[in-house]
Amino acid sequence: MRENLLPISEIFYSIQGEGKYSGTPSIFVRVGGCNLTCPGFGNKGCDSYYAVDKSYKNEWKNFSIEEIKKEFSKYLKFNPHLVITGGEPTLYYEKLYPLIEWFSGEITIETNATIFIDFEKYPKYKDVTFAMSVKLSNSGEEYKKRVNKKAILNISKNAKKSFFKFVIDKDLKKEIEDITEGINLEIYCMPLGASKEELEKNAKFVFDFCLKNGYSYSDRIHIRLFGKKKGV
Numbered sequence: 001m002r003e004n005l006l007p008i009s010e011i012f013y014s015i016q017g018e019g020k021y022s023g024t025p026s027i028f029v030r031v032g033g034c035n036l037t038c039p040g041f042g043n044k045g046c047d048s049y050y051a052v053d054k055s056y057k058n059e060w061k062n063f064s065i066e067e068i069k070k071e072f073s074k075y076l077k078f079n080p081h082l083v084i085t086g087g088e089p090t091l092y093y094e095k096l097y098p099l100i101e102w103f104s105g106e107i108t109i110e111t112n113a114t115i116f117i118d119f120e121k122y123p124k125y126k127d128v129t130f131a132m133s134v135k136l137s138n139s140g141e142e143y144k145k146r147v148n149k150k151a152i153l154n155i156s157k158n159a160k161k162s163f164f165k166f167v168i169d170k171d172l173k174k175e176i177e178d179i180t181e182g183i184n185l186e187i188y189c190m191p192l193g194a195s196k197e198e199l200e201k202n203a204k205f206v207f208d209f210c211l212k213n214g215y216s217y218s219d220r221i222h223i224r225l226f227g228k229k230k231g232v
Contacts, residue, residue: 004095005062007032009051009087012231013075016083017221019131019165019188021108026081027072029099032060034088036112040140041194049194050230051087065098081106090115093122100124110165111155114148119158130155130162132185136175138168138192147179156183165218167192169202173213190218199223 009030016024034052050056063071082103084096090111100107101124113132119125132155135146155162163185166176169192180187191206193199199220210217226232 005064006068006092006095007057007060008063008068009048009056009060010231011063011068011071013078013080014232015221016081016108017223018190018218019108020129020163020186021081021106022218022221024081024106025078026083026108027075028083028085029068029089031084031086031089031092032057033091034086034112035091035114036088036135036139036141036146038135038139038141040138041192048086051085065095065102068099069102079105081108083108083110085110088112088115090117093117093125097122097124100128112146113152113155114146116148116151116154117158119154126158126160128159128161130159131165132156132162133165133167134179136166136168136172138170138172149179152179153183156185163188165190168206168209170205171209173209176215186216188216188218190220193220193223194228196224196227 009032011029013027016022016026030048030051032051082105088111089096089109108129108131110131110133113134117125132152134152135141139146164180164187166189168189176187189206189210191199191202193202207217222232
């Protein structure tokens, strides 16, 4: 019986569509499972619902770290970034650590920043960029479940390249200020939208919101080009 297997929704090579490294060729490892449900985003409102909704669990495959490395082999010639996403990948941060140690390029972990990571026991995570997409009230999750200030501060103190990435569709500046208070990391805002139509509806507001507040704007290239299509 194999141990330390990870539930993987998909592994694919694409262009990073969001945040600080938008436009960068990347290998994506999408784990299955999340500790949040975000009911405010509606039915399949999450653009990676198939890695969150347990009804899709039978589509996830169990991979060892060595099997994940093997999947990478045909893409390494492009010198890509590695993006670990989900779902919520930090649920498995201990199991993922051998992959973090092995990969020599730039690594981003896309996270809701609710899990407290032991950076002393797993020091290579200090070199990782955590894209902290802390959920706001529009997610429908209660505050105490979606905001873990100790976990957020822990990441910001230890992983210096990290940044915030908020999904908005209205003025949520007070919530953003509450979450980022006392933390000097770049703040990106991107429009709520799991479809091209919804993205387009919210993009202009978010653009103006970023200008008004000095935040960085992040588009969602994969949704704009492909909608909810997997593997892009």
